[in-house]
Amino acid sequence: MNGSTRTAWLVVVIFAAAMAWVEAACVYDLRVLVDRLEPYQPNPLPMTGRLGGVELLRELATLVMLAAVGALAGRTLRTRVAYAAIAFGVWDVFYYVWLKAIYGWPASLLDWDILFLLPLPWWGPVAAPIAIALLLIVAGTVTVLRPTPRGISRSRWSAAALGAALALYVFMADALRAMPGGANAVQSVLPARFNWPAFAVAFVLMTLPVAPLFQSMNREIDPEGEPPRA
Numbered sequence: 152m153n154g155s156t157r158t159a160w161l162v163v164v165i166f167a168a169a170m171a172w173v174e175a176a177c178v179y180d181l182r183v184l185v186d187r188l189e190p191y192q193p194n195p196l197p198m199t200g201r202l203g204g205v206e207l208l209r210e211l212a213t214l215v216m217l218a219a220v221g222a223l224a225g226r227t228l229r230t231r232v233a234y235a236a237i238a239f240g241v242w243d244v245f246y247y248v249w250l251k252a253i254y255g256w257p258a259s260l261l262d263w264d265i266l267f268l269l270p271l272p273w274w275g276p277v278a279a280p281i282a283i284a285l286l287l288i289v290a291g292t293v294t295v296l297r298p299t300p301r302g303i304s305r306s307r308w309s310a311a312a313l314g315a316a317l318a319l320y321v322f323m324a325d326a327l328r329a330m331p332g333g334a335n336a337v338q339s340v341l342p343a344r345f346n347w348p349a350f351a352v353a354f355v356l357m358t359l360p361v362a363p364l365f366q367s368m369n370r371e372i373d374p375e376g377e378p379p380r381a
Contacts, residue, residue, distance in 0.1 A: 156295055159224045159234065165294045166220050167238040171245035174213060178246075179253050181206070188254065191263040210269055215243060225295070233294035240287035243280055262381040263342065265323060272329075273322035279350055283318065286357060293364040307359040314356025321350045 184186045185202075187195050196206060201299055221235025257264065260278035267273040320327075324346065329336040 152322050160237065160292065160295060163220055163224050163234050164241050167217070167241035168245045170213075170216065170238075171242045172249050174242065174246050175249035175253060177209070179250065187242075188256065190265050191341070193341050195265045198338065208265060208267055208325070213242075230295050233291040235286040236291035237295075240284040240291065243284035247277055247281065263345075269335060271323045271326040272340060273319075274325060274340070275322050275346075275350075276345055279318075279322075279345070282354060283357070286361070288356070290312075290361045290364070293361065297364060303363045305362050307363070310356045310359045314353040317349060317353035317356070321346050321353060 181196065181202075182190070184198050186199075196202075197204075203281045217238045218235050220238050221233070222231045224234035225231030247257060256262070257277045260281065261276045263274060264277050264280075265272055265274055266280055325340045325342040326337050
């Protein structure tokens with residue numbers, strides 16, 4: 152990792168960790184305001200007055216900010232996406248780190264959380280989004296180290312896209328099933344079981360483009376661990 156790449160990576164990580172504190176503080180304040188410090192309960196964020204619309208726009212603004220820092224840090228489309236992935240992953244991990252520091256939640260990685268509200272409520276144990284966040288950090292970091300990898304086929308990217316779609320379905324499955332009952336039914340969803348087998352399949356599919364990145368880097372290092380001489 153050269154000096155400019157190291158600096159860009161570090162700035163993105165620091166920004167994302169700091170932004171995670173802002174996110175955690177906002178969520179803590181909201182949970183205190185609506186008496187929902189434990190998110191695993193029906194209607195974890197009562198959409199009263201303007202609160203619902205404000206919260207939805209805040210989530211959208213968060214995604215825009217993470218994408219923006221990636222766009223500023225990268226020089227090509229590939230590295231911009233990679234830095235945005237790093238920012239999202241670091242933000243997600245530190246969000247839970249800071250909530251734990253603020254008021255001791257989550258008690259474990261298996262605690263249920265409502266992850267997003269757009270376009271429907273996402274539910275899952277904390278371990279699931281953290282696993283995806285770590286994958287994004289690793290994939291993004293390897294990409295900025297090797298910004299022009301070879302050997303990633305379209306089939307791998309298609310499989311990763313399918314995995315991402317499957318993961319989204321797993322997170323929103325209960326909300327989707329509640330949709331015929333209307334908005335109140337969706338907001339009152341309280342999942343009892345997380346589909347770990349489907350999530351595991353989704354996660355494996357999402358890792359498929361990452362392996363060639365490591366292989367591409369390894370081919371550039373000789374057995375003694377030194378870069379090949381010209």
